[in-house]
Structures are given as C-alpha cells and as structure tokens.
Amino acid sequence: MDIAQRADQAGRQANSSEWMDHAVRAGLIAYGVVHLLIGWLALQLALGDREGSPSSSGALQQLAEQPFGQVLVWLVAVGMFLLVVWRLLEAALGHQDQDGADKIRKRASSAGKAVLYGAIGVSAIRVATGSGSSGGSGSSGGKSGTDSTTAKLMDLPAGQAIVVVVGLAIIGYGVYQIAKAWTDKFAKELDPEGKSGQSGSAYLLFGKVGYVAKGIAVGIVGALFVYAGFTHEADKSGGLDQALYEVLDQPFGPVLLGAIAIGIGCFGLFCFARARHLSR
Structure with missing residues (x-):
C-alpha cells in the first residue's frame, strides 16, 4: 500500500470515527449558539434597538461582552474549526454512496460549508483577540x-x-x-x-x-x-x-423581521x- 492509499484510508477512518462524532457535536453546539444570538439581535432590532449587528460577527461580539465572554468566543472558534475539519474530510473522501455528478455536487457542498464555518471561526478569533468588531451598528448595518x-x-x-x-x-x-x-x-x-x-x-x-x-x-x-x-x-x-x-x-417590517428572528433562533435550537x- 503506497503513501496516498494509506493517507486515504486514514482519512476515511478519521471521518467515520467516534471522536469525529464528538467533534461534530461540539461544533454544532457552537453553531447553535451563534444562531441563537443572531436571532436575539435580530429580534432586538425588530423591537427598535439598532445598537447590535444581527450577523455572526455581531453575535460573537455580544457573546464576548458576557461574563467569561472571551473564553466562550474561543470555544465557539474551536467548535467551528472542528466543523471545518469534518466538512473538509467529507469534501475529500465522503459521499461514497453517490456516483458521478451527485458525488461531485455533494463534495462541493461540503467544501462550501467548510468555507462558511471557517469564516465564522476566523471572525470568532478576531473578536476574541480584540481585532474584530460587531461589524457595525445603527442604520448603516455594517x-x-x-x-x-x-x-x-x-x-x-x-x-x-x-x-x-x-x-x-x-x-x-x-x-x-x-x-x-x-x-x-x-x-x-x-x-x-x-x-x-x-x-x-x-x-x-x-x-x-x-x-x-x-x-x-x-x-x-x-x-x-x-x-x-x-x-x-x-x-x-x-x-x-x-x-x-x-x-x-x-x-x-418589524413583524416580518421578528418572524425571521424567531426562525433563526429555531435553527439554533435545531443545531442543539x-x-x-x-x-x-
């Protein structure tokens, strides 16, 4: 067995392992927290509070302002990068039950999700280290x-x-x-x-x-x-x-935005x- 085959086999074993299940669960909890906070900020906006930014960076900034906030933001960053690892393994080695165009499409989707999770992870690091902000507030929307x-x-x-x-x-x-x-x-x-x-x-x-x-x-x-x-x-x-x-x-608008805010919060609960x- 050559090096490429060994690497492929190791990647498949990692992707299907129990520790990867634990990593994915931790990442989904972090993803759920982000969406709950986005939903909360969006709901506040619907109620007339324009101080926060209803986005992932705004949610992370809100989290950072809580007790032990920086620690929590770092935990979110770790969780998001665990999801990145999972999706990259899927993009490279996953969806073996699919063939042809379906396999390519699903692997591309996994790669795209890895980019999305990575962007939130990078944003979390920026907020935790003080080099990021909520992405703007007020009427400009950041x-x-x-x-x-x-x-x-x-x-x-x-x-x-x-x-x-x-x-x-x-x-x-x-x-x-x-x-x-x-x-x-x-x-x-x-x-x-x-x-x-x-x-x-x-x-x-x-x-x-x-x-x-x-x-x-x-x-x-x-x-x-x-x-x-x-x-x-x-x-x-x-x-x-x-x-x-x-x-x-x-x-x-406030009614529509309130409904969307509640929906985004529901997505966070579904992640849990x-x-x-x-x-x-």
Missing part, C-alpha cells in the same frame, strides 16, 4: 466589509456579471434551504430517536421553521448582490445584517437537537 469585497469584484473584467452570478448562487442556496424544509429533507440530520415522540416533533418543527427563516434571509442577501451587480453600486450589497435591515424597512441526536 456594510463596509462586504462593500469593499463587492467593489473589488466589480473592478475585475466582467466584474458586474461576476457579482450578479454570485448573487444568483446565494439566492439558489437560500431556495435550497427552503426546499429542504418543505420536503423535510433536513430530518435526515437526526437519528431515529431524535424524530420520535413529543421531543422529536418539537425538534422537527425547529428545523422546518429554522431552515425556512435561514433560506429567506440568505435569499435577501443574494438579491442585494444581484441588485448591486446590475446597478454597479457596491454599497447596495451586504451581508446578513444589511439584509435584515432591508426587511425592517419594508411595510410591516442535531448535536444530541447526530446522524451523518
């Missing part, structure tokens, strides 16, 4: 970071088209989240015990509501990118915080349920 990235993309050849495509891809991901809720596909993320009895019914409700809320929020983020690409205005793009501010400014009844 847009500068996304603006600069979008502006750089627009400076590339066919930059506007690239921003539009990025936006459409984000919208597609949001639609997928809603479809996942509609078809109950997310239920596969719980073991049989996690789907049975009254507690199982509650977990499934958290998942359905949570995935719909996440899908709507992500879809709005994508729409902002598409609009920015068509208008060549980088400041029209934004992350989750700006998307939620856009919801707030619509008719019945998934950590307890992991199926992967």
Whole structure:
C-alpha cells in the first residue's frame, strides 16, 4: 500500500470515527449558539434597538461582552474549526454512496460549508483577540466589509456579471434551504430517536421553521448582490445584517423581521437537537 492509499484510508477512518462524532457535536453546539444570538439581535432590532449587528460577527461580539465572554468566543472558534475539519474530510473522501455528478455536487457542498464555518471561526478569533468588531451598528448595518469585497469584484473584467452570478448562487442556496424544509429533507440530520415522540416533533418543527427563516434571509442577501451587480453600486450589497435591515424597512417590517428572528433562533435550537441526536 503506497503513501496516498494509506493517507486515504486514514482519512476515511478519521471521518467515520467516534471522536469525529464528538467533534461534530461540539461544533454544532457552537453553531447553535451563534444562531441563537443572531436571532436575539435580530429580534432586538425588530423591537427598535439598532445598537447590535444581527450577523455572526455581531453575535460573537455580544457573546464576548458576557461574563467569561472571551473564553466562550474561543470555544465557539474551536467548535467551528472542528466543523471545518469534518466538512473538509467529507469534501475529500465522503459521499461514497453517490456516483458521478451527485458525488461531485455533494463534495462541493461540503467544501462550501467548510468555507462558511471557517469564516465564522476566523471572525470568532478576531473578536476574541480584540481585532474584530460587531461589524457595525445603527442604520448603516455594517456594510463596509462586504462593500469593499463587492467593489473589488466589480473592478475585475466582467466584474458586474461576476457579482450578479454570485448573487444568483446565494439566492439558489437560500431556495435550497427552503426546499429542504418543505420536503423535510433536513430530518435526515437526526437519528431515529431524535424524530420520535413529543421531543422529536418539537425538534422537527425547529428545523422546518429554522431552515425556512435561514433560506429567506440568505435569499435577501443574494438579491442585494444581484441588485448591486446590475446597478454597479457596491454599497447596495451586504451581508446578513444589511439584509435584515432591508426587511425592517419594508411595510410591516418589524413583524416580518421578528418572524425571521424567531426562525433563526429555531435553527439554533435545531443545531442543539442535531448535536444530541447526530446522524451523518
């Protein structure tokens, strides 16, 4: 057996090991905490408090301000990077039960999730070390970071088209989240015990509501990118915080934003349920 085969075998054993289950559970708890805090900040925004930023960085900043906050933020960072390891192993070696295009698509999805978890982990490190902030507050919604990235993309050849495509891809991901809720596909993320009895019914409700809320929020983020690409205005793009501010400014905005906030909180609770009844 050559080195490549040994490395492949070791990776498969690591991905299916009991310690990886524990690592994933720890990461899901951290991910759930982040979403509960985002939901809380979004709910405060719906009630008229514009001080916090309803985003992952804003949630981490809020966590850092609590007793033992820095320790908790470091724990979130560790949890997120454990999820990165899991998803990278999936991207490289997982989904063996799939063939052809399905395997490529699922491995690409795992790689994308690794990037998402890694971004939250890096944000946690920045907040824990004092080099990051909540990403802005108030009516601006903390847009500068996304603006600069979008502006750089627009400076590339066919930059506007690239921003539009990025936006459409984000919208597609949001639609997928809603479809996942509609078809109950997310239920596969719980073991049989996690789907049975009254507690199982509650977990499934958290998942359905949570995935719909996440899908709507992500879809709005994508729409902002598409609009920015068509208008060549980088400041029209934004992350989750700006998307939620856009919801707030619509008719019945506080009510709509409150519903999305509760949904994002439900997703956090579903992450806890998934950590307890992991199926992967």
